[in-house]
Amino acid sequence: MNFLAKYFDEIELGERFVTRGRTVTETDIVQWCALTGDWYVLHTNAHYAEQTRFGQRIAPGLLIHAIAAGLGVPPDAPAIVANYGTDALRFVAPTFIGDTIRLKGEVIGKTDKRQGKDGVLKLNWNVYNQNDTLVLTSDLQILMSCRGRSN
Structure with a gap:
């Protein structure tokens, strides 16, 4: 079970989950x-990309980060209040068209914000491709309610 479907006070340090894959x-x-206006040639020009060290087009890193959020954040999580931020975001390997990625999340910290009401969950938020190569690493923080509190 994805621990983000629970409340802040129910989540333990060290809890982990792995998502399904997505190509x-x-x-x-x-x-x-089109949405962002980021038409950088390495993402959009096949001929140009063939001449680079990657040999083909690569996906924008922020797209991979966004897909990871879609994979990892339950659409109906009752306790999530807000995305609190991302630290140490690194794109450590390229993601190519046709790669299948999955997210591995682990609770690495908890900070009470308002005792008994809410807190910030700090997660190791890593994305791997089908070869188990790490492509994105970050520490994600999420503001979450405690049980019995509404968002």
Whole structure:
């Protein structure tokens, strides 16, 4: 079970989860570029990308971070109040069109904000491809309610 479906005060340090896989497509990249206006040539120009060290187009790192949120954050999590921030975000390997990524999350810290009401959960938030290669690493923080509190 994904621990983000629980309340802040029910979650323990060291809890982990792994999500299902999701394949990154050319459509994902084109839609991301259209939405953000980021048409960088390494993501959108096949001929250019063939001449680089990667040999092909790569997905924008922030797209991979966004897909990780979609994989890891339950759509109906009762206790999530807000995304509190991301620290140490690194894109450590390329994600190519056709790669299947999954998220591995682990609770690495808990900070009470208002005793008994809410707190910040700090997560090791890592994305791996189908070869178990780490492609993105970060520490994600989420503001969450304690049981009995509403968002």
